[in-house]
Amino acid sequence: MQESYFTVEQIAQMLQMHPKTVQRYIREGKLRAVKVGKGWRVSGHDLSVFTESAPVPGETPTAVVSCVADVYTADKAAAIRITNTLTAGLNSKPADMGKSSMQTQYIPEEQKLRITLYGSARIVAAMLESIAMLTEDSEQA
Numbered sequence: 848m849q850e851s852y853f854t855v856e857q858i859a860q861m862l863q864m865h866p867k868t869v870q871r872y873i874r875e876g877k878l879r880a881v882k883v884g885k886g887w888r889v890s891g892h893d894l895s896v897f898t899e900s901a902p903v904p905g906e907t908p909t910a911v912v913s914c915v916a917d918v919y920t921a922d923k924a925a926a927i928r929i930t931n932t933l934t935a936g937l938n939s940k941p942a943d944m945g946k947s948s949m950q951t952q953y954i955p956e957e958q959k960l961r962i963t964l965y966g967s968a969r970i971v972a973a974m975l976e977s978i979a980m981l982t983e984d985s986e987q988a
Contacts, residue, residue: 852888862898872897875948910968916978918960926953926960929981933962936977937970944970 855873859866870887872878879893889897920926930951937949947966954961962978964971 851891852883853891853894855887855889858889858894875946911966912968912971913963913965914971914975916962916964916975918962918978918982920953920958920960922958923953923955926951929960929978930962932981933974933977937974940970940973944973947971947974949974 853861855866855869858878859869862869869878873880873887873889878889878897880887880889882888918926918929920929933949933951937947940947945967947964947970949965950963952961953959964974966974
């Protein structure tokens, strides 16, 4: 029997969600996929597993938050220190705070560290508080 495969766009249409949401599920490992050329393909089996394990709205009260914070820094070394501190905090969070992710990008032309956070409301709030504490010293100087 031949396995059927679906593109991100086909899955988005079937599940009535944005293709970027499907791509995020793939990136986070919630939806198994294989890279074929420049696009992703999901097997029918993996799509079934994903849809059967998805929480039913109303049964599992959750809040997931994403945000972007721009932190203006003196130089790249300061951006690296902030990134390392935030990474350590994220890696040592309690398990009950749920899954989370952080991406950072330093933009030298603007002397800016861009931080993208994704996770439960509690962990994102804690990370934003950490950013506030890390940048308070430089604001007062």
